[in-house]
Amino acid sequence: MTGHWSDLLKEIKSQRGNAGKPMYLAISDYIKDAIELGNIPDNTKLPTNRELSQILAIDRSTAARAYAELARDGYIASHVGRGTYTRSPMKLAPSADFEATSELIWAEKFSRASQTVYDMFRLEHSKYGWQKGVISFAGGIPTAETYPNQDFEDMLSSILEQGRGHEMFEYSPGEGQPGLRREVKKYLESQDINVTDDELLIVSGSQQGLDLVSGVLIDPQDVVAMEDPSYLWAICCFKSRQARCVPVSLDENGLRLDVLEQVLKRQRVKFIYTIPNYQNPTGITMSVERRLNLMQLANQHQVPILEDNFAGELRYEGERLPSLRALPGGENLVIHMGTFSKALCPALRLGWLVAPAKAMSRIVIAKRASNLSTNSISQVLLAEFLGRGLYDKHLSIVRELYKKRRDTIIGALQKELGYLAGTQKERTKVSWSKPDGGMFLWIKLPDGCHSRDLLTYAERAGVTYAPGDMCFLTPDNPEYLRLCFIQLDEETIKRGVRRLARAIKSYLEDISVSQENRSFALGAGGQTFI
């Protein structure tokens, strides 16, 4: 086809005369036309730069530039070792150009934030699963049996019958569907939390609340002081904004203020994150005096508090303790978070955020940028549910149910492992928390044990749980495991604990040999609050 090419010469020259465009463009344009008109068929091998420059009596750089144009616009493709071929961009086919694998392209594209979240996720999902037949104390989602489906269905029907269906399909403002906002305000008042309209935001689950507050408050290297251990996905939210999470240990009354005070004195803390009720993962409840003193301390240092009340309604004995938001100073200092996912129904994905107006003015806008607004249907439905006073009814049902399950798991642990709890032998001592509410129970194995090693035994025995180490900011806390007791019926709980006890027994036997030395090495790392 070299002949063909040399014939083009004067045509291109004349073209150039007309258009007065640079030679390389004249060439590339001509070849483009020729390809599109079919004068040069697809997959025609083109001359090399050198050949083209000889044929057209132009210098090599001009030929190269012409080909570069054609390549950029997709008219030709170069295949290593095979030369340059034409193709019509209109029926461009996957080719060597496109064989780069996603792996290669994406491997180095991910942000540090993404890496943080990814590591957390791997930590949570490594080494324990949901295989069939395995009794799982892991996770923390109430089971469907407790959802008030019949109430929901009745309400949906009646909303439709009343011709109010459209309410469910109208766009809700970012701050939340007005009807639901009214009901949540009433609900909060019953908790002595009085909010004005510019202090309340409806969120798509409290995880979004955490995400929004993190985005609004945290700059890289900011310090967040928080309970250690704490809620994995809160740690994740903060770290993904590159916060420095500073651990504050707990005692049986909650967050230790002597430790916190040292932190507040030594560092500039952006905010304090705490779960005062039935803390995740320890199940510890902060005493009233501790709450009051925490407010004092935060106020002295003018440091805001993010209060996560994820399970506040799941109280199995005693009086409801005051929310930090309801205590003196709370209106200025506290961002209060709550959700309907744990006590009611996670599928609704609805929670609330209460914050001082000044802070809320920013959080509302962050919500706008995060997902504009929350779905209306679920908001209308929940508003109806609250408006009919069905929530209290529902709470009394689940409280009774979950209280039985808590009593059952504690009873079962006492029955199966009591002899290890009572023992004086540190190397075999197993202890657990006795939460007065919530969904989590916290077990401590003897120093030197590792809850991830135990998982192997547990899964062999047909039971699983959440290893506690992932909830810690500090290293060397391998002895803990978290059990969620609300998602299994009493019989299953008993069976699960029997299996767990069996696993712990054989695990302790296996390591008893190496135990002595290790316990000395690791003893210091063990927490002492249970």
Added chain:
Amino acid sequence: MTGHWSDLLKEIKSQRGNAGKPMYLAISDYIKDAIELGNIPDNTKLPTNRELSQILAIDRSTAARAYAELARDGYIASHVGRGTYTRSPMKLAPSADFEATSELIWAEKFSRASQTVYDMFRLEHSKYGWQKGVISFAGGIPTAETYPNQDFEDMLSSILEQGRGHEMFEYSPGEGQPGLRREVKKYLESQDINVTDDELLIVSGSQQGLDLVSGVLIDPQDVVAMEDPSYLWAICCFKSRQARCVPVSLDENGLRLDVLEQVLKRQRVKFIYTIPNYQNPTGITMSVERRLNLMQLANQHQVPILEDNFAGELRYEGERLPSLRALPGGENLVIHMGTFSKALCPALRLGWLVAPAKAMSRIVIAKRASNLSTNSISQVLLAEFLGRGLYDKHLSIVRELYKKRRDTIIGALQKELGYLAGTQKERTKVSWSKPDGGMFLWIKLPDGCHSRDLLTYAERAGVTYAPGDMCFLTPDNPEYLRLCFIQLDEETIKRGVRRLARAIKSYLEDISVSQENRSFALGAGGQTFI
């Protein structure tokens, strides 16, 4: 009461003997007990440090330390100029300690990200509003009249009748409700977008898609190359992660590749963000050839593309153009975003994200950290809607409706402002885009005009719109305004355009004097793609 205090001395001394604790603690503990037992009533004035040190024959620092303890734990409060008073922490009342205003506490707490979002929001909401009686071409949310409420209601009823209500209240996995995922996959296949299960994510509206992708890909100072002007809240998402947004101007065929290529050569670009169909705000559609060449260029530089197809289904003439994801290389390079909010119903807050598996593995986890999962009710409802083939029916209805509205607004503009469009006088020339789909029309005023100045005239005339300057990354683009034409009926559109024309006329008259000089000054800044 000094007498009373001196009496304490030996008691405290003896106490100390027993407990062997430091004097300042002995004192503070004793006073705590006395307060809690009511031996010292609330609001009792305490002696000053000096008095206390004299009474107890201790040095001042010990007295001060004792009081510090009491203050930290909330048993006493100091009121400037009035002295120190007791109070029971249990009935702690708001006091001088708590009078710090939120303003003070929060003023310096907000992150840079928050500031970015806040500024964007102010930009969007400054200077134009939604007052009663004002005809608004601003915003971009389809009006409720188009929502298929009756279909939704029928489906809800039949889902309930079929005893499938529970599906709506079960927790959905983070990647989306299985039924909806199946339907969205089918829908995407009809667009030549074939996805595997690990390439698809259901999101809570495409704004969440933007937020997730930003979080997963952007580190501070990363470069995002994007159309200029572009979607305000996309710019916001990127900037809030501290991305450097590099502008790429548009021509009538979309993103200018010659400009983009220079950017790709000069800088390390993390990804390219583009809206190929009916771009926001210009309404421009990217030509097929441009799409092919964009893929070529992105592939040469191995730079991913975020394709925002927010209004792809709102096509009023011509064939559907191929999604970048459906073009060669798309499976490796393109993250494709779409939503049901514009063509169907924003209240559902549902959209989708398609990404190469490697990227999706991170995005799914980011979704987990953002809001766990999306509400089930709306997902089940939409799955049903798609499954019944109602979406196509709905699309043909809204396409016809919106096409009429587009024709109406263009006709009205021609009728009212045609004489200014035709003019040769640059100083009075007004031009506008003729979008072949979507919801936005883009108007260019004569150089030297400012769309925010015009707003004053517009609102006086009873009409409003979105000033274009907020959509630009580059400064000095004050001559543009964006009109949303899908949210008003034809009569209102005509009336609105009449008002707008009146406003433009009087605005041009008022500035015509100073026009000449300014047009020379600002002319260069004006874009030329319409």
